[in-house]
Amino acid sequence: MAVVFAYVTVPSEAEAARIGRVLVEERLAAGVNILPGIRSIYRWQGRVEEAAEAVLIAKTRADRFTALSARVRALHPYDLPCITALRVEAGDAAYLDWIRHESAAG
Secondary structure (H helix, E strand, C coil): CCEEEEEEEECCHHHHHHHHHHHHHCCCCCEEEEEEEEEEEEEECCEEEEEEEEEEEEEEEHHHHHHHHHHHHHHCCCCCCCEEEEECCCCCHHHHHHHHHHCCCC
16 A cells, blocks of 8 residues: 655644644544745745745555545635645655554544
8 A cells, every 4th residue: 555645735833733633633644744934935816925834744545645635625724725645655664554554544
């Protein structure tokens, strides 16, 4: 079973913690990392915007990504949140097994 890291941008560290806790509690992710204090520059509705954000990285099984994405979308305050899957090509076998086990459907 493949493992992915879901990369999600959010408006604040607090928002990342709120969403991340739900993902772990609901077993959609084995764990999350929160990277506060990022600055994003992006094009939105014809204008170049800049915003302070945080990044949430959720570790999960590839087959759980669709459910994780739907849950993030339901919890997220943005109209169009960044929710992407980055496939893990290699890693410590025991760690990857932990992700697979902890993000399996209950």
